Amino acid sequence: xxxxxxxxxxxxxxxxxxxxxxxxxxxxxxxxxxxxxxxxxxxxxxxxxxxxxxxxxxxxxxxxxxxxxxxxxxxxxxxxxxxxxxxxxxxxxxxxxxxxxxxxxxxxxxx
Amino acid sequence: xxxxxxxxxxxxxxxxxxxxxxxxxxxxxxxxxxxxxxxxxxxxxxxxxxxxxxxxxxxxxxxxxxxxxxxxxxxxxxxxxxxxxxxxxxxxxxxxxxxxxxxxxxxxxxxxxxxxxxxxxxxxxxxxxxxxxxxxxxxxxxxxxxxxxxxxxxxxxxxxxxxxxxxxxxxxxxxxxxxxxxxxxxxxxxxxxxxxxxxxxxxxxxxxxxxxxxxxxxxxxxxxxxxxxxxxxxxxxxxxxxxxxxxxxxxxxxxxxxxxxxxxxxxxxxxxxxxxxxxxxxxxxxxxxxxxxxxxxx
Numbered sequence: 127x128x129x130x131x132x133x134x135x136x137x138x139x140x141x142x143x144x145x146x147x148x149x150x151x152x153x154x155x156x157x158x159x160x161x162x163x164x165x166x167x168x169x170x171x172x173x174x175x176x177x178x179x180x181x182x183x184x185x186x187x188x189x190x191x192x193x194x195x196x197x198x199x200x201x202x203x204x205x206x207x208x209x210x211x212x213x214x215x216x217x218x219x220x221x222x223x224x225x226x227x228x229x230x231x232x233x234x235x236x237x
Numbered sequence: 238x239x240x241x242x243x244x245x246x247x248x249x250x251x252x253x254x255x256x257x258x259x260x261x262x263x264x265x266x267x268x269x270x271x272x273x274x275x276x277x278x279x280x281x282x283x284x285x286x287x288x289x290x291x292x293x294x295x296x297x298x299x300x301x302x303x304x305x306x307x308x309x310x311x312x313x314x315x316x317x318x319x320x321x322x323x324x325x326x327x328x329x330x331x332x333x334x335x336x337x338x339x340x341x342x343x344x345x346x347x348x349x350x351x352x353x354x355x356x357x358x359x360x361x362x363x364x365x366x367x368x369x370x371x372x373x374x375x376x377x378x379x380x381x382x383x384x385x386x387x388x389x390x391x392x393x394x395x396x397x398x399x400x401x402x403x404x405x406x407x408x409x410x411x412x413x414x415x416x417x418x419x420x421x422x423x424x425x426x427x428x429x430x431x432x433x434x435x436x437x438x439x440x441x442x443x444x445x446x447x448x449x450x451x452x453x454x455x456x457x458x459x460x461x462x463x464x465x466x467x468x469x470x471x472x473x474x475x476x477x478x479x480x481x482x483x484x485x486x487x488x489x490x491x492x493x494x495x496x497x498x499x500x501x502x503x504x505x506x507x508x509x510x511x512x513x514x515x516x517x518x519x520x521x522x523x524x525x526x527x528x529x530x531x532x533x534x535x
Contacts, residue, residue: 128534129534130531130534133534133535147271148268165283165284165287166272166284167288167291167292170261170268170291171291176535190267193264
């Protein structure tokens with residue numbers, strides 16, 4: 127089962143440390159090289175879904191400017207799903223990259 | 238961050254269900270304000286669109302990832318209800334109009350009594366399906382069709398009897414729900430009110446027929462296109478609405494296929510008419526199937 131691109135980068139954003147909503151948006155944008163720019167509404171729909179699926183959990187809450195800020199972290203299931211998707215993407219990429227390098231080799235030899 | 242921006246977002250936050258606002262409102266507001274560029278006074282359009290869509294999905298109970306099979310099961314249940322409601326509403330309205338025109342003294346005992354019994358059975362089937370007694374509902378709807386078949390030969394034109402031909406597909410859909418051996422998910426949001434759509438369609442049809450007699454056909458077709466467009470738009474929020482409307486419209490196609498068989502039309506004419514009738518359900522069912530597969534991804 128393939129993962130949606132925003133989901134992949136939300137999970138990837140949380141690999142190293144728990145983050146709050148805004149930090150997840152920024153980290154996902156950086157990791158995807160600007161390809162995934164999450165709107166806040168989209169982020170919280172995804173966070174609810176991923177928390178419900180058991181891929182994320184809230185690890186900390188703090189009050190900033192009188193408002194609650196929650197920090198989300200990957201669960202073991204979330205990490206497993208992320209790694210499985212990364213492996214799938216890597217294998218899919220290898221199908222193309224290996225072929226490209228094989229076809230490039232004879233030409234390199236002739237040069 | 239400006240106070241005006243905060244006020245505007247706080248106002249938009251009211252679109253979300255109260256439970257969500259209580260649990261997440263302050264947190265979401267914090268993220269929205271942090272995401273806004275310095276000096277911004279109004280929310281960005283892209284953020285507003287995603288925010289409103291998120292609110293609609295929260296009302297529709299779509300914050301969890303549904304299995305495509307479960308979405309279809311709920312759609313079958315809702316479509317069965319829509320067909321039953323549509324048949325009963327059409328039947329009851331025809332009776333009402335006929336009673337007003339002829340007067341009670343002119344009503345023959347036969348076939349009025351069995352036709353009224355079919356209407357009562359239809360109402361009972363709706364009640365049973367709402368109570369999740371799917372098998373009982375299917376059996377009672379089958380009895381309503383049987384009752385109409387009994388009445389049909391001597392007086393095929395008895396008002397409202399044709400409406401019962403929406404029940405056989407409802408029985409098939411209920412059969413699918415029974416065989417699935419798991420209850421369909423409780424509908425939320427617009428899906429909950431979808432079984433009432435046929436009532437509004439029947440009433441609008443009557444209104445068009447009475448008030449705008451010259452353009453009734455155009456208005457009725459316009460209404461069908463509006464329902465189709467609305468269901469397609471709602472794919473963004475809840476694909477089960479488009480599934481249920483697609484299954485509901487499928488009945489018109491099936492009835493027309495049976496009806497055209499006895500009309501003596503050429504194969505090309507039959508194919509053209511059926512093709513046109515199939516367009517709406519085909520678009521809705523294929524688009525909703527694609528959306529359901531997409532929604533089922535993590």
